[in-house]
Each structure stands twice: as C-alpha cells, then as structure tokens.
C-alpha cells in the first residue's frame with residue numbers, strides 16, 4: 313500500500329480528478345461530506361487517511377484559524393504533499409501524523425472525524441471506526457465518503473467490470489470482500505443515528521453517524 317501511494321503521490325492531485333472515472337463529481341462529493349460533519353469555528357477535526365490534504369481547504373474554511381485539524385496517513389510521500397499544502401496556505405492549526413489509521417491514538421473529545429476515498433482500502437477499518445467513535449464527543453460526527461459497487465450489480469458483472477477497467481488482483485479482491493458493508497456494520501455498532509446515502513447510482517456512499525454520550 314505504501315509503495316503504491318509513494319508512486320502516486322507526486323501526481324495524485326491531478327490524477328485524482330479522474331478518480332474513480334472522468335466526470336465523477338469528486339469536489340462536490342467532498343464538499344457534501346464536509347457539510348455532513350456540521351463543523352463550527354473552533355472545532356477539532358481528524359481527517360483519517362488524509363493523503364495530500366485535498367479536504368483541508370474545505371475543513372479549514374469550516375473550523376477557522378481557532379480550530380484544529382489533524383491529518384493521519386500511512387504514506388510519507390502523501391504527507392509530504394499535505395505538508396506542502398499546509399505551508400502554501402499558511403495554516404498554523406494543522407498537525408500531520410504518519411501512522412496506520414488502525415494504530416492511530418485518536419485524541420479525546422473531538423468534534424468530527426472524516427475519511428474520504430480511503431477506508432475501504434484500510435485493512436483494520438472496523439478498528440478505525442470504533443477507535444474514532446470512542447474519541448468523538450457526544451453528538452460529534454463520523455463521516456465516511458468512499459466507493460462501492462452498486463447493490464443491484466450481479467457478482468459476475470462486477471467481475472467483468474473490474475476485468476475491463478483494471479486487471480489488478482487487489483481490486484478484484486476489493487469487489488469480492490465488499491468492504492463498504494463492513495464499514496456500514498462498524499458504524500452502526502459504534503455510532504447513533506447512522507445515515508447511509510448512495511451516490512452516483514450506487515457507485516459511492518456517504519455515511520454519517522453521531523458519537524454516543526459516554527457520560528464524560
């Protein structure tokens with residue numbers, strides 16, 4: 313995984329505009345995900361598997377200079393690009409952490425957690441969701457935006473689609489494993505009021521849930 317994203321890092325911001333397919337409204341979906349966080353000025357937000365920080369301008373706009381943004385990612389080269397972005401914008405309230413999201417020690421009492429186009433690729437996604445949920449303040453939001461295969465797609469057709477657009481064994485495995493279902497189950501288990509919205513004819517989803525009141 314690290315090697316894959318080390319290679320992609322340099323051109324990620326440009327190539328990701330075509331991700332997952334030309335014409336996919338990626339920026340609009342990011343903006344929708346950030347709105348779902350319900351952020352207010354001064355809030356603390358974590359961007360899990362933040363990559364080069366494509367969500368940061370939207371998050372910064374919402375939290376302002378009095379807020380705090382923590383970006384976590386496994387790949388050094390992606391974080392270097394994120395660091396460049398932080399410097400270019402002159403943000404002083406961003407902390408970047410290199411770590412496996414499943415091992416990340418979430419700070420307590422955070423207002424919101426976001427992960428975009430990443431969690432379906434992270435092996436310990438259930439742990440990431442559970443650890444994040446435990447760190448959220450009551451009513452804080454956990455929002456995941458990611459890709460999926462439409463439910464109505466027969467398995468044989470998904471396989472044909474994968475074969476046509478990609479020959480990678482790992483993508484084939486991704487389809488077979490249906491990681492978005494694990495994400496949904498893990499969010500249902502650790503958050504309240506989960507909403508699950510299918511986007512772009514079921515090829516993407518936006519999931520949002522609220523942190524529980526743990527009597528803190």
Ligand SMILES: C[S@@+](CC[C@H](N)C(=O)[O-])C[C@H]1O[C@@H](n2cnc3c(N)ncnc32)[C@H](O)[C@@H]1O
Nearest residue numbers: 317361362363385386387390412413428429430
């Ligand atoms: C497709 S990119 C998405 C980046 C960013 N969230 C975005 O929306 O542009 C996937 C990112 O997940 C990161 N990643 C993959 N596995 C990870 C893990 N176990 N822990 C943390 N980050 C991980 C990769 O390094 C990469 O930056």
